[in-house]
Amino acid sequence: MAEAEDRDWQRLDKWLWCARLSKTRSACAAFVERGGVRLNRQPVDKPHARLRPGDVLTLALGGAERGVVKVWRVQALAERRGPLAEARTLYEEIGPE
Numbered sequence: 001m002a003e004a005e006d007r008d009w010q011r012l013d014k015w016l017w018c019a020r021l022s023k024t025r026s027a028c029a030a031f032v033e034r035g036g037v038r039l040n041r042q043p044v045d046k047p048h049a050r051l052r053p054g055d056v057l058t059l060a061l062g063g064a065e066r067g068v069v070k071v072w073r074v075q076a077l078a079e080r081r082g083p084l085a086e087a088r089t090l091y092e093e094i095g096p097e
Contacts, residue, residue: 010077012037013047018078020087021059036060053077056094 016028016037029047031037037044038058039051051057055074062068072091081087 008077009050009052011047012039012044012049012051015051015074015078015090018081018087019072019090020081020084051077057091 013025013029013032016022016031017025022028022031032047032049033045035043035045036059039049040056041058051074053074053076057072057074059070059072060068061070071094073094074090075092076090078087078090
C-alpha cells in the first residue's frame with residue numbers, strides 16, 4: 001500500500017532532497033545525521049524528523065572551514081523532486097537569525 005500523501009508533514013531528508021540540497025536522498029540523510037540542520041532553532045540529527053510548512057531550517061553548508069549558513073522558511077511540502085525552479089518554490093530564504 002502506498003504511503004498516504006495527504007498528511008500535514010514530510011520527512012526532513014525527503015524534503016531536503018526535493019528542495020535539491022543534494023543529489024541523493026541518502027546524502028541529505030547523512031547531512032542531517034552529521035548535525036548540519038537545525039529545525040526551528042533546535043538541533044536535529046534524525047532524517048525522519050517531521051517537517052511542516054512554516055518551519056524554519058538553519059543549514060550549515062560547506063563545512064566548518066567555509067562557514068556558509070542558510071536559513072530557509074518552509075513554504076510547502078514537496079510532491080516530487082522536480083526541476084530547480086520548482087524546488088525553489090518549496091522555501092523562502094530568510095537569512096541568518
